[in-house]
Amino acid sequence: MNTKVQGWTIVHQRRSEWRGVFDGAFLGERDGAWLAGRMFQGKSMRDGFGENGEWWYATYYDSQFEHEANRALRAVREYIRLAKEAADCWDSIFDQRAGEAVDRHWAHRVSLEGVHDMSAAWVHPGLTGDIRGGTILLPAVEAKYELLKYMRGSYAVREEFREVPQIRPGSALAQAYDAAIAAAGPVRLSVAGDHFSLSYDGSYSLDPRSPGIPRNPHPSWRTSD
Template sequence: MSKTVGAEGWTVVHQARQKHYDDRYYGQFLGTRKDGRWIVGRMWSGRSMDDGFHDGGWDWSKRFAEPSSTDAADAALKSYVEMSHETFVWNRVFEQRVGEAIDAYWAGPEVPGAPRLSAGWCRTPDGLPGGSTVGLPFHEAKYRLLQYLRSTESTARADLSPRTFNLHDAVELIRQANGPFRFQHGYNAYWLADDAS
C-alpha cells in the first residue's frame, strides 16, 4: 500500500488498525518522504476502520531524519513496533510484515519492459550457498534481494569488513539498480542476475 496522507504529503508505507475490547478502533501508520525522512504516527481512535485520519490528520507522530535514509527507516521501524503495543495492533509477525512493507516500498513499482532477473546471495569466505530465486519481474527481484539483505544482516558481519558496502550503500545500490549487478556486504555477496547470461 502506498498512498499520500493529507497536505503534508507523507507516503504511507504501512498502516494497522483494529477494534479493541472497548469497541473502539485504534491504529497507527508508518510513512516516508522522498528526502529520506520517516514518520511514525498514531491514528485517532474511533468507531470504524475508516475514521483514523481526520481531514488527512492524525493524533500524534514522531519523525526520523537520520544521516542516512536506512538509519532513519530502522529507527522508525523500532518506534513503530514499540507503538504497536499501545495501539493494540501488535502480533507475532508484526515486525516482519512491516519490514516487508519497507522493502516493497524501496523496490519501487513495476517498470514496464524491465528485464526479468533472479536475486541471490551466498557467503563468500567459505563459498556456502545462501539462497536464490528464479527469474522474476524486475521490481519483485529487487524486493527479494532487499529481503535477503534484511534477513542476513546480522550474520554478514559488515563491521569486520570495512572495505565492503555498508548497509545504507547496499540498500541504495539495490534501490537505484536498473539491471544485473553484484556487490559484497560483509562476509556475504548479493546479486541480481540475468538468467539468460
C-alpha cells in the first residue's frame, strides 16, 4: 500500500474486495492541509492509485481560517463517510482507528530520537472528585501519542470544537494542539478545564508479560510508586 501520493502522506487507508471489485478510501496530510479521498476501483490491492499517484476524487481541507486540528477533524469525518460508501471498507472500529492514525501521525511529526521516556496524563476536575487517566513511562513518541489520544477522547475538547471562535488559528484550542504536536519533552496544557501533560515522572510496568522495551529514564526520574 502507498505511503505517499502526489506529495501527500497517507495517514490512513483502507482497501478491500467485494464480489471481485477492489475499492478503497484514504486520508492524507501535507504541510498541515488534509484531504479525504476515494481510490480507483480495480482488480487488486495495488491498483487504487494511478501510476503517478492519482486518485479517483478527494475533498481538500486547507482553509487558513481554521487551525490544523479542525481541518484534520473534518477530513476524518469525510474519510469515514467515504469508507462507508466504498465496498466493504468500513467496520465498527474504523472510526476509532482513523482517529488514532491522526494521533500517531502527529506524534511522529517532531523527531523524539534520544528524548527520555515520559508518561502522559489527563485530569478532568469534578465537584465530587477528579476523573483521571495516566500511563506508565513509555518511549517518548508513544507517550506523546497517548497524550493526543487523551485529548481526542476528552468530552471537554470535543465540545470546544463546536465553538466557532475555537476553530480559528490562535484560539486556546489551537494553541493547545500546537503545543501538543510540537512537544519534544514535558508539557502541560489545558482545554476548557481539562488538564493534559507529558512528564518524566512515573513508573515502569512490572508485568513480566510486557515486551522487553529498552528503558531510557530521565536523570531526574522519580517513581510515582
